[in-house]
Amino acid sequence: MPLNLYNSLSHKKEVFVPNEPGKVKIYTCGPTVYHYAHIGNLRTYMMEDILDRYLRYTGYDVDRVMNITDVGHLTSDGDTGEDKMLKGAKREHKSVMEIAAFFTDAFFADCKKLNIRIPETVQPATGCIDDFIRVISALLEKGYAYEAGGNIYFDTSKLDKYYVFHGFTEEDLEVGVRDGVEADENKRSKADFVLWFTKSKFEDQELKWESPWGLGYPGWHIECSCIAMKYLGERLDIHCGGIDNAFPHHTNEIAQSEAFLGHGWCNWWMHVHHLNTASGKMSKSSGEFLTVSLLESKGYDPLAYRFFCLQSHYRKNLVFCYDNLDNASASYRKLVSRVASLIREAETSADKEPDTEALAALKKRFTDALDNDLNTSLAVTALYDALKSPVSPATRLAAVRDFDTVLMLGLEEKAAAQIADEAEKEKAAAAPEAVQGFSDDPEIRSIEERIAARAAAKKAKNWAEADRIRAELLAEGIVLTDTPAGTVWSRRD
């Protein structure tokens, strides 16, 4: 079965065919680096990661580019409100570039914890100002843009079709108005959007560049078109993003890119749907701000969150609550234990080589699932099917390894750590004299026990728990120092 991928442009699943055989060019809308990414944003990157890895798994040569928005994204996607970066800088009492560097690193760290592969090309918007100016100038020359009130706007009336994705209307552009922000009167039509700002009613962006239209800064939408064209050329195979990017952001990207190029631009649009909480859409401003670090501080393994996300389809909204995550975490731990048992079984089995035919049959279930519009939930089922299959342990283990190059649940690594941990425990139980006793003084004993718990947490790579214990002791005035001979403690005076 070939890869069938839902295309938001045609509103149906289609057999995926790239422009150039064997090669796929993908563009991903990157983060606006003014805050930590919440786990809903990260679900989008995770599902895009599955697409990227599965295309590679099936033999494609993937070239993938992502932008980093470090300028020009206003608090409303409809060109109104404050600049998000400036807002972040004010909140943190730092410069815009400091904020950008800090949250870009934080985003990459979150991706690493969730086994999300970083695209080979990652381009911050502030590094491509000349490219934006070149494309905006061309759009003005071609009559697709106009100058009003000091800003340059894209003229959507020049297009045959503007609302390319169904389900969006002009009303969606009024988000800013609903938020109590005044609409931009310079626009000839509500759908028009800013390409370059030199004047804004709102507090100005602190980073500005010289342009033919005066000192200013780019709009948000132009950066993705320009960065995609700069690195991937005039024809793109797949453009991905969250469903909230479809309108107006992606609609505007298509408008300006095709007006500039004079031909079609991107064949496939993949949109990952929302992660909701029980009270509605997840956002940075409402409710508990859910980040990977927060989940870790509560004792969750980030890969259990990955497992949670993979159990549902990317085109369905997913409801996040701790009960659901607890269930996924428990299943994930059991899955790791099953892989650990399988590793032990494979080690003791005489049959070391996987059975090629049986492995191919297991793999077919897995690829059938992902070929069906990346059905990760069925791919996880195929993984369980492989684990309980009556074939040899070597064949089962080969299937698990193979599937996990796409699912990236870290199964073998976690299982190996579990085996090592159990071996260590057995060793300790066999030699009780080697275990150091705790003090008789209840207060000192409590400190020593927590130091031992912290050492165990560190060994299990549960850094959040280790940090929590250290912080807890520090709050009681106990300072820990890690030395080659172990952890020693002292009282802070």
Ligand SMILES: [Zn+2]
């Ligand atoms: Zn974008």
